[in-house]
Amino acid sequence: MESDIIEEILSRLDAKSLMRCKCVCKSWLSLITHPSFRIRHVKHQVPCVVLRLNNSGHGRLFSFRSSENLFDHITHRFPIKISSSALWPLVGSQNGVICLSCSSDRSVYLWNPTIKKLKKLPPYHYQSNILPTFIHGFGYVNNDFKVVKVVGGRLESCNQVGVYSLGTNSWKTIKMRPDHIFSDDPDVTIFPHHMHSVVVNGCIHWILNYRRKTPEEVLPLEHSLGILAFDLRTEVFKLIDSPAPSIKPFDVESMCNWSGCLSLVTIYRPRLVEIWVMKEHGVSDSWTKHVSVDFLKLPAPSCEGNYFRLPIGLSDNGNLLLSSDSQALHFYNPKSNRVELLCPKTRVIGFTTYVESIFLS
Amino acid sequence: MSSSSTTTTTTRLLMLKASDGVTFEVEEAVATKLGAINNMVEEEGSEDLICLPNVNGKFLGMVLEWCKKHANNNTNSDKGNDEVNKWWDKEFVMDLDQNTLYHLLMAADYLSGTELVDLLTEKVASMIRGKKVEEIRETFKIKSDFLPGQEEEIRKKNSWAFE
Numbered sequence: 001m002e003s004d005i006i007e008e009i010l011s012r013l014d015a016k017s018l019m020r021c022k023c024v025c026k027s028w029l030s031l032i033t034h035p036s037f038r039i040r041h042v043k044h045q046v047p048c049v050v051l052r053l054n055n056s057g058h059g060r061l062f063s064f065r066s067s068e069n070l071f072d073h074i075t076h077r078f079p080i081k082i083s084s085s086a087l088w089p090l091v092g093s094q095n096g097v098i099c100l101s102c103s104s105d106r107s108v109y110l111w112n113p114t115i116k117k118l119k120k121l122p123p124y125h126y127q128s129n130i131l132p133t134f135i136h137g138f139g140y141v142n143n144d145f146k147v148v149k150v151v152g153g154r155l156e157s158c159n160q161v162g163v164y165s166l167g168t169n170s171w172k173t174i175k176m177r178p179d180h181i182f183s184d185d186p187d188v189t190i191f192p193h194h195m196h197s198v199v200v201n202g203c204i205h206w207i208l209n210y211r212r213k214t215p216e217e218v219l220p221l222e223h224s225l226g227i228l229a230f231d232l233r234t235e236v237f238k239l240i241d242s243p244a245p246s247i248k249p250f251d252v253e254s255m256c257n258w259s260g261c262l263s264l265v266t267i268y269r270p271r272l273v274e275i276w277v278m279k280e281h282g283v284s285d286s287w288t289k290h291v292s293v294d295f296l297k298l299p300a301p302s303c304e305g306n307y308f309r310l311p312i313g314l315s316d317n318g319n320l321l322l323s324s325d326s327q328a329l330h331f332y333n334p335k336s337n338r339v340e341l342l343c344p345k346t347r348v349i350g351f352t353t354y355v356e357s358i359f360l361s
Numbered sequence: 362m363s364s365s366s367t368t369t370t371t372t373r374l375l376m377l378k379a380s381d382g383v384t385f386e387v388e389e390a391v392a393t394k395l396g397a398i399n400n401m402v403e404e405e406g407s408e409d410l411i412c413l414p415n416v417n418g419k420f421l422g423m424v425l426e427w428c429k430k431h432a433n434n435n436t437n438s439d440k441g442n443d444e445v446n447k448w449w450d451k452e453f454v455m456d457l458d459q460n461t462l463y464h465l466l467m468a469a470d471y472l473s474g475t476e477l478v479d480l481l482t483e484k485v486a487s488m489i490r491g492k493k494v495e496e497i498r499e500t501f502k503i504k505s506d507f508l509p510g511q512e513e514e515i516r517k518k519n520s521w522a523f524e
Contacts, residue, residue: 010489013490017490020523021494023512023516
């Protein structure tokens, strides 16, 4: 059989079967370990959502649910003990690899739960005379995984940006910093908002909360929502406009990669939820309001009272996961315009999209 | 209802000649489900007789049977079309013996029948999924060419996959 056909067959397998296939013969082994095969394999896998749970394990438990059937799920436990989930933020997920950072010892980990591989990154040496905070991002470009570390007291006073490459297993410091995008406007104050990053179109995105001082007012009043993007190819930061000036940073509940598009889920009290999708990456005019739904007007699932539900994130096929204050997990299906119960007792403290892979093997 | 829709448009008929000389008369809309045929037909002044020296009659016939089914189902604008195709595909691959599967896959690949290649490679993958290494080797008549100790080393690295 031609190797391209064998590659096509093997790329349809799950990671566990593939690990076994490495033992069949030399040619299969070399095919499976080839870098291009891993990407081909990812493209055949079913997209999943990952929910980080707070069930007594301090944020070590991650529930993986298939986008095709959210009821279909498995759980993986992060292999390292975590004292508190707040100290171990989820950085992001890309091609089956999840990135977590530890704020107490400043370490960063790459984890492929499917094939049970964990990699601790070497430390990044930074200069800082104040107690630094870090903002991390994680993505994949040119056959390599990259971790971005922004070091500083605050974003606008950040003093160093490091980029790690798994290929070379080393860090480098780059010249461009996120505050440079506001360099024409020295009166801007930037606050990082959601720490967790989202990759779309080769760029890492973070939600940004900034305000400008106007000459008339001494104290800046209005917060603006922006999206900070770091292009992994050019290693340049840029600002992406929010869908509408009326959206304020704290209206945003979630930022997701929804089927390859950057999307924002906003909530207005009491229960109006809107989903915005950027159809063409980086083009402000392409922001489109995809869904607008008032949860007060929806029939509640029969087993539930009229609890308040907060959006968590979007699955690949457009279902919106919701957590309610009764700690139940639901999802809203825009096609049927209904909310369904997924799990009665689950507290979700993190969300990302995921696809099974054999990276890091 | 379906017969009236086919008679209103005049469809071009193609003759496909297999390696063993067997010929098939097929509607253009059916044969062009195969990328290779589509490319030949799109060329200006293409002839109606197409020789396919790498496929024999038996497998060409099966490939065309699949094309015909999918071409017919796709002209039907029913919503349940996808479901019908899926059900039919399942039936199509269900009882294929390994030898037929192999030759059919080679034929589909040669003729650039992308969707059919997808279907057949998925079928082969389902024969590997969850199987032990020894079973896979036996099914596909593969001999291990590892040096002593090499295989054990790979197993040790991913012992969880062999549990």
